[in-house]
Each structure stands twice: as structure tokens, then as C-alpha cells.
Amino acid sequence: MSEPFYITTAIAYPNGKPHIGHAYEAIATDAIARFQRLNGREVCFVTGTDEHGLKMDQTARGLGKATRDLADEMSSYFKNMCTTLDISFDHFCRTTADSHHIASQAIWKRLEANGDLYLDRYEGWYSVRDEAYYDEGELTDGEGGQKLSPQGTPVEWTVEESWFFRLSKYEQPLLEYYAANPGFMRPDSRKNETIKFVEGGLKDLSVSRTSFDWGVKVPGSENHVMYVWLDALTAYISAIGFPDDTEEWRKFWPASVHIIGKDIVRFHTVYWPAFLMSARLPLPKMVFGHGFLLSRGEKMSKSLGNVVDPMELAQLFGVDALRYFLLREVSFGQDGSYSPEAIVTRVNADLANSFGNLAQRTLSLIFKNCEGYLPRIHDHHGDDQALLELVGNAVSFHIPAHFEELAMSQALEAWMQAVFACNAYVDVQAPWALKKTDPARMETVLATLFICIAQLAIAVQPIIPGSAIKLLDQMGVPRDVRNFGHAGSHWYSPLAEGGFQIAQPIGLFPRLELPAEQGASA
RNA sequence: GGCGAAGUAGCUCAGCUGGUUAGAGCGGUGGAAUCAUAAUCCAUAGGUCGGGGGUUCAAGUCCCUCCUUCGCUACCA
Numbered sequence: 001m002s003e004p005f006y007i008t009t010a011i012a013y014p015n016g017k018p019h020i021g022h023a024y025e026a027i028a029t030d031a032i033a034r035f036q037r038l039n040g041r042e043v044c045f046v047t048g049t050d051e052h053g054l055k056m057d058q059t060a061r062g063l064g065k066a067t068r069d070l071a072d073e074m075s076s077y078f079k080n081m082c083t084t085l086d087i088s089f090d091h092f093c094r095t096t097a098d099s100h101h102i103a104s105q106a107i108w109k110r111l112e113a114n115g116d117l118y119l120d121r122y123e124g125w126y127s128v129r130d131e132a133y134y135d136e137g138e139l140t141d142g143e144g145g146q147k148l149s150p151q152g153t154p155v156e157w158t159v160e161e162s163w164f165f166r167l168s169k170y171e172q173p174l175l176e177y178y179a180a181n182p183g184f185m186r187p188d189s190r191k192n193e194t195i196k197f198v199e200g201g202l203k204d205l206s207v208s209r210t211s212f213d214w215g216v217k218v219p220g221s222e223n224h225v226m227y228v229w230l231d232a233l234t235a236y237i238s239a240i241g242f243p244d245d246t247e248e249w250r251k252f253w254p255a256s257v258h259i260i261g262k263d264i265v266r267f268h269t270v271y272w273p274a275f276l277m278s279a280r281l282p283l284p285k286m287v288f289g290h291g292f293l294l295s296r297g298e299k300m301s302k303s304l305g306n307v308v309d310p311m312e313l314a315q316l317f318g319v320d321a322l323r324y325f326l327l328r329e330v331s332f333g334q335d336g337s338y339s340p341e342a343i344v345t346r347v348n349a350d351l352a353n354s355f356g357n358l359a360q361r362t363l364s365l366i367f368k369n370c371e372g373y374l375p376r377i378h379d380h381h382g383d384d385q386a387l388l389e390l391v392g393n394a395v396s397f398h399i400p401a402h403f404e405e406l407a408m409s410q411a412l413e414a415w416m417q418a419v420f421a422c423n424a425y426v427d428v429q430a431p432w433a434l435k436k437t438d439p440a441r442m443e444t445v446l447a448t449l450f451i452c453i454a455q456l457a458i459a460v461q462p463i464i465p466g467s468a469i470k471l472l473d474q475m476g477v478p479r480d481v482r483n484f485g486h487a488g489s490h491w492y493s494p495l496a497e498g499g500f501q502i503a504q505p506i507g508l509f510p511r512l513e514l515p516a517e518q519g520a521s522a
Numbered sequence: 523g524g525c526g527a528a529g530u531a532g533c534u535c536a537g538c539u540g541g542u543u544a545g546a547g548c549g550g551u552g553g554a555a556u557c558a559u560a561a562u563c564c565a566u567a568g569g570u571c572g573g574g575g576g577u578u579c580a581a582g583u584c585c586c587u588c589c590u591u592c593g594c595u596a597c598c599a
Contacts, residue, residue, distance in 0.1 A: 189527055193594045196525055200595075262593080329534080334527095335592085342534080345548065353561050361558030368557085413536085413546080423562055432557040507559055 005041040006252035007033050010260040010268075011050040011093065011235045014074035015059055018081045020293050020338065021261065023310030027323050028290060028332060028408065029259040030087045034462035035403040037088075038483040044252045046239045047082060048093030049075040050232035052215040052225070067214050071096055084311060085319055086465050093239040095216075095231055103238030104216040104231045110279035112219075116166040119221075122206050126158035133158075163208035163224060170274040171202045177273060183286060185269050186406075187333040190262060190289040194269045205271065233272045237281070254282040257406075262289040288406060291335035293326075308338070316340075317512055320464035321347040327408040327463050344512045350412075351464075355419045355456065356509025359471060361426065362449045363505035369435055372503065374450060374476075374496035375443035384448045387425045391452040394418040395459045396488050403462065415460055422452050450475065451492050458487040467508045474508075476500040 009029045012022055026047060033045040051071040060070040071094075079092050093100065111117050124133040125147060147155050178184060178195055185191035208224035209215070215225030234242075236258065241249035260268050268287045276283050295308060313322050325343045328350065330336025366375060394414050402411035426449065434442035454477045461468040461482065472482055481491045 189593080192526055197595075266594095331535080337534080346534095348559095348561095349548065352559060357559055357561045359558095361562080363558095365557055410536090416547080420563095424564090426557080427555070427563040430555080430557080433555095435557090505558095509559080511559060511561085 002040050002042045004044070004251045004256075005033075005036045006044045006046075006240070006255040007036070008045070008236050008239075008255060008258050009047040010258070010264060011048045011095065011232050012078055013053070013055070013232075014049045014051060014071070014078055015055050017074070017077050018310060020308040020310045020313070022078065023081060023085060023313075023322075024293055024326050024330075025259060025261060025290060026082055026087045027085060027326055030085075030089075031323070031327055031408055031462040032257075032259070032403070032406060034088055034465060035400070035484075038458075038461060039400060039403070040483065040485055042251070043090070044240060044248065045089045046091045046093060046236065047078075047087065047089045048091070048235060048239065049078050049095065050228065050235065051075060051094060051096045052231055053228035054209075054212050054214070057212050057214040068096070081310060084314055085323070088465075091239045093235050095235050097238075100231075100235060100238040101216050103242050104226055104234045105219045106243035107234050107237070107275065107279050108219055108226065108230070110281075111165060111275065114278045114280070116169065116278045117163050117207070118166070120162060120164050121159050122162040123157070123159040125155040126160075127155045161210055161224075162206045163218060163221065164204045165207045165230075165275070165278070167202045167205045167271070167274055170277055171198060173277055174198050174202075174270060174273060177277075177283065181285075184283075185265070186286060186288045190265045190269070194265060197266065198270060202270070229267050229271060230275060233267065233275065236272075236284075255284040257286040257288055258284055259288050259290065262291060265289040288333070290333055291330070293330070294335055294337045295339070313343075316515060317343055317347065318510075320467045321351065321512060324351055324412075324464050328412040329409070331409050332406055340514055344514050347509075348511050350416055350419075351467075351509040352511045354416065354423060355460075356507060358419060358422050358426070358449075359453050359457075360505055360507050362446065362453055363474070363502055365431055366446050366450065367502055367504055369431075369442065370446070372501040374492070374500055374502075375447045376496065377447045377493070378440045378444045381441075381444065383425065383429065384444060387421060387448060387452060390421050391418045391455055392488050395455045396484060399459045400484050408463065412460075412463065415456065418452070418456060422449060422456070425449070447492065447496070454492075455487045458482050459484070470508050474502060474505060476502065 007029060009025050012018065029045065029047070033043050037043045049071075051074070056071060056074075057067050060067040063070065065073075075094055075096075081087075082089060082092065095104075108117070122133070126133050175195070175198055178191070178198075185194055205227070207227040207230050208218050208221070209227065210223055210225075213225055215228065216231045218224035218226055236255060237249070237253060240246070240252050242253070258268055265287070268284075268289075272287075273283045310322070317325075321343065325346050326336070326338075329338075329342060329346055366372065394417065398414040399411045402408070402414060425445075429445045431442045431445045431449075434445065454472065454475055457468045457471045457475070458477070458481070461472075476495055478491055478495065481487060481489055
């Protein structure tokens with residue numbers, strides 16, 4: 001019986017085209033989803049776009065477009081990015097979908113039925129230009145006694161009618177939930193921040209707006225639209241059928257993990273659980289806040305001009321190279337640094353030189369010396385056993401254990417250790433020399449390597465699915481053993497005895513070169 | 523200001539609940555090999571583990587303090 005596994009990325013706000021951070025999150029989440037599938041779990045993977053809110057409306061207006069058209073266009077960029085990057089989502093949700101509006105209104109009614117919504121006035125110093133409220137203390141005095149926001153824009157005392165959510169009521173329940181579920185928030189640093197924040201006291205939350213209408217209408221108050229976060233978070237349940245009692249809903253909620261950026265941890269660890277408690281729905285099992293990608297150690301920003309287009313990187317270096325780099329180089333949960341040099345160095349060292357070359361040299365030897373037929377295993381040498389054991393342990397024990405902990409970089413480190421062991425084995429055994437001195441021994445060595453390489457390819461599928469599958473195809477490894485449960489089973493002999501023959505091997509991990517012109521124009 | 527994270531070899535980083543000569547990858551250096559994507563393998567490079575103090579038989583690993591960087595939060599009436 002496989003336990004269902006429901007994983008989501010954050011639902012991206014498509015106010016601009018996707019940047020490397022969106023790609024990173026999607027890739028990391030995809031790797032986890034793929035791992036769980038290969039580990040025998042029934043997986044549901046949801047990603048999508050959160051398209052409501054004032055900013056979308058304003059952006060559209062600025063471009064002279066209908067908001068809906070802009071949302072369609074921007075959302076498509078995100079979906080295309082996922083397709084390009086081999087993101088294996090099951091649902092790409094859009095908050096503008098009718099079904100999502102229905103779900104949002106349904107959860108609203110649940111909050112209301114629970115007595116957690118009330119109509120009040122939201123008042124404060126409001127900057128029309130910033131579209132934001134400020135505290136008295138944040139303001140400065142401008143000319144003629146005009147109050148100014150921290151951004152230097154004029155503010156006015158504004159009163160707006162708003163629905164409020166009794167967040168304060170959930171202060172204790174949340175703290176109790178955190179205490180009872182230590183694994184709910186990860187990494188720990190984010191957990192501490194959240195707990196401190198809640199302990200500091202929660203104020204009721206304004207959950208509707210009347211100043212614009214690009215959103216989900218509040219049931220019974222048609223001049224209000226729902227607060228974007230209430231609407232956006234609901235996407236995690238509307239995507240799998242809520243409020244209908246669908247099979248998917250029953251199977252997959254509560255989510256196993258929400259993968260999000262560290263900047264939106266609070267929305268997922270405070271507001272979202274509170275909404276769910278109020279709605280009498282189970283809470284997600286884990287919220288993981290990953291770090292940011294820095295460009296050469298610096299924050300990416302439009303003004304610095306160092307914003308990276310993930311599609312360009314994928315085009316330049318290859319999808320799998322990009323995926324491998326991000327998951328190997330960045331410790332999941334921490335910030336990471338990116339640069340073209342780092343990608344080239346890492347990918348060449350690990351994928352091209354170590355693993356790619358290992359596969360290529362082994363398959364070439366089999367192709368040339370065995371006419372492409374898989375060599376027989378004659379007798380087991382101690383060295384063979386040792387290598388098989390080492391690789392076997394990595395593939396069926398260490399690597400999955402790290403994946404399970406969402407420690408992709410460590411999973412890959414363990415993977416590389418096994419790759420190194422294979423290369424060392426090749427050099428010691430020197431099958432090219434055995435060809436004349438002891439052909440039977442050569443066959444055993446090549447067979448041993450073939451088995452190990454196949455297992456390594458199986459284990460790395462979550463990270464670099466495209467090339468791993470191509471390699472496994474070249475090697476004729478049966479589909480039903482391409483997972484963590486069966487990688488170590490005895491599939492080799494049947495494959496060899498079945499007369500499988502490899503073709504001239506094709507290199508799958510080309511060496512990368514640094515693009516010649518980098519940042520030439522200022 | 524409060525809370526928290528980080529500061530380890532040239533570079534990027536591992537080092538769990540304290541315990542033999544502080545680890546890996548990349549780079550550098552010296553060998554070996556030539557099957558393979560000029561890829562691989564072996565050996566090596568002598569870092570006061572940010573500074574100082576303390577606890578302990580023993581601290582990178584605990585406590586205090588200071589410095590630097592970063593995050594969250596508060597305040598600047």
C-alpha cells in the first residue's frame with residue numbers, strides 16, 4: 001500500500017516573467033516529487049499561478065491590457081517554464097479559474113460559519129501611490145505639514161470597510177500545534193522566527209478589500225474582494241477538488257509538504273494554518289522555506305541588472321545541467337550562489353567528467369569488445385562484490401534517506417561518492433588490459449560496471465530525468481526496475497540472456513563551455 | 523534594541539547529541555594509466571576552525587564577550 005504524497009510549490013504571483021528563483025523552487029519540488037514516485041508513493045504535485053490582487057490590475061492598466069489577458073499571458077510563461085524544465089506537475093492551477101473562485105468562497109463561508117469573520121473599518125495612513133497602509137510612526141513630515149510615507153509619497157488618513165479574520169483567536173492553538181508537531185516548519189531557523197512572531201501576539205487580519213475588484217468576490221458582500229493571500233493559499237486545496245468531495249481530495253489532503261521561499265513563510269505557517277483551523281480542515285504536514293539564489297553572492301534585483309532568466313540558462317547549459325547544478329550546489333533551505341562559471345565547473349566535473357565519462361568508457365568497452373552484448377558474470381571477485389555493495393548501499397539506502405529529508409545536495413554528494421568508487425574500480429581493474437590476458441575476467445568487470453552505472457542512473461532520475469532516462473534506454477534497463485525499490489534486484493542476467501545489445505554509445509553529458517561574451521554591454 | 527543564522531584549507535562548503543594526527547569537492551603540485559567526453563586514478567597541498575576569555579581529563583563542537591555579514595522583529599513618541 002503506497003501512502004499518498006501531496007507536494008506543492010508556492011503558487012507564483014505572475015506580475016513579471018519567471019526568474020531563476022521560480023525555476024529553482026519548481027526544480028527542487030519536482031525532484032522531491034519524482035523521488036517519491038520512484039520510491040513507490042502515489043504523488044500529487046501542484047504548481048500554478050496566483051493571479052489576483054491590485055498589482056496585476058495595475059500592471060495590466062499600465063500596459064493598456066485587460067487584466068484577464070495579462071493574467072493569461074503571464075501565467076502561460078510560468079507554465080511554459082515548467083514544461084521546459086521538465087517539471088512533472090500533476091496540476092497547474094490558476095486562481096482565476098471558476099473552480100478556484102468557488103473553492104475560495106466555500107472556505108470563506110466556513111470561516112464565517114465558525115464565527116471568525118466580522119465586518120469592520122480599516123483605517124490608517126494610506127499612500128495611494130504605494131497602495132499601502134503605514135503606521136503613524138513610519139511617517140515623516142513633508143512640506144506644509146504633509147505626512148509622507150517612508151518612500152516619500154504623500155499619505156492620507158483613509159477609512160475602508162473591510163472584513164476581518166479573527167487571527168488573534170488562533171494564537172494559542174497555533175503555538176500548541178507547533179509544539180505538538182516539531183516537524184511542521186523547516187528549516188529550524190524559520191520555525192524559530194515564526195514562533196517568536198506568534199508569541200509576540202497576533203492581530204486580526206484584514207481579509208477583504210473594496211478598493212479594487214480583481215479578485216474573488218466575498219459571498220454576500222459583492223463590493224468586497226477577498227484578500228489575495230486567503231485566495232492564493234486556497235489554491236492548494238482547490239487544485240485537488242475542494243470543496244467537492246473528490247477522490248483526489250480525500251486521498252491527498254492534508255498536503256505532505258508545501259515548498260515555498262523563505263520570504264513567504266509567515267503566510268504558510270501562521271495565516272494558512274489558522275484559516276484551515278477555522279475551516280475545520282486538517283493542516284499540511286510540513287512547510288519548507290527554501291533559501292534564495294544570489295548572483296555571485298549578491299541579491300538579484302532589477303536595478304542591479306543581474307536578474308537571470310531561467311529559460312536562457314536552460315538554453316545555454318541544458319535543462320539537466322541547470323537542474324543538477326542548483327540541487328547539487330545549493331544546500332536546500334539555505335541561500336545559494338549562482339554564476340555561469342560555477343555551473344560550468346560543477347557540471348563538467350560531476351556530470352561530464354565523472355559520471356558521463358564513466359558511462360561512456362564502460363559502454364564503449366562493451367560495444368567494442370563484446371559486440372554490444374552484455375557480458376557474462378563468470379565469478380565474483382572480492383573487488384566486484386565491494387563495489388556492488390558500495391553502490392547498492394548508496395542507491396537503496398543513503399541516497400533515498402537524504403531525499404526523504406529533502407537534502408538533495410547531500411543525496412547527490414552520496415551519489416558522487418559512488419561514482420568515484422566506480423571510476424577507481426575501472427582504473428584498478430583495467431578491463432582494456434584484461435581483454436588479452438583474461439577475457440572472462442574482463443567480462444565480469446564490465447558487467448559489474450554496467451550494473452552499477454544502471455543503478456546510479458536510476459537513483460539520479462529525480463535530479464536529471466531527461467538524461468538519466470536516455471542513458472537507461474541506451475542500456476536497455478527495464479522500466480519496472482527503474483525505481484528505488486527494484487534497482488538492486490536481479491535484472492541484469494535476464495537482460496543479458498535475453499540477448500540485449502547496446503548500440504554505439506552516445507555521450508549524454510557534454511562538457512560545457514563558458515559563454516564567450518558575458519555581460520559585455522552595460 | 524530583541525530574537526535567530528552564519529563566519530572552518532586559495533575558492534565553495536561538510537563536520538549529529540564535545541573525544542585519537544580538523545574533512546570533501548574544485549583549483550594548485552608530483553606521479554600512474556591510455557578504455558573514455560584531453561576525461562580517469564593515486565599521492566600531496568601543513569587551515570591558530572572570526573578575535574578574546576571560560577567550563578572540562580578533552581571543544582570547531584558547550585558558556586560569556588567582542589567584531590563582521592545576513593534574516594526576522596521592534597523602536598526611533
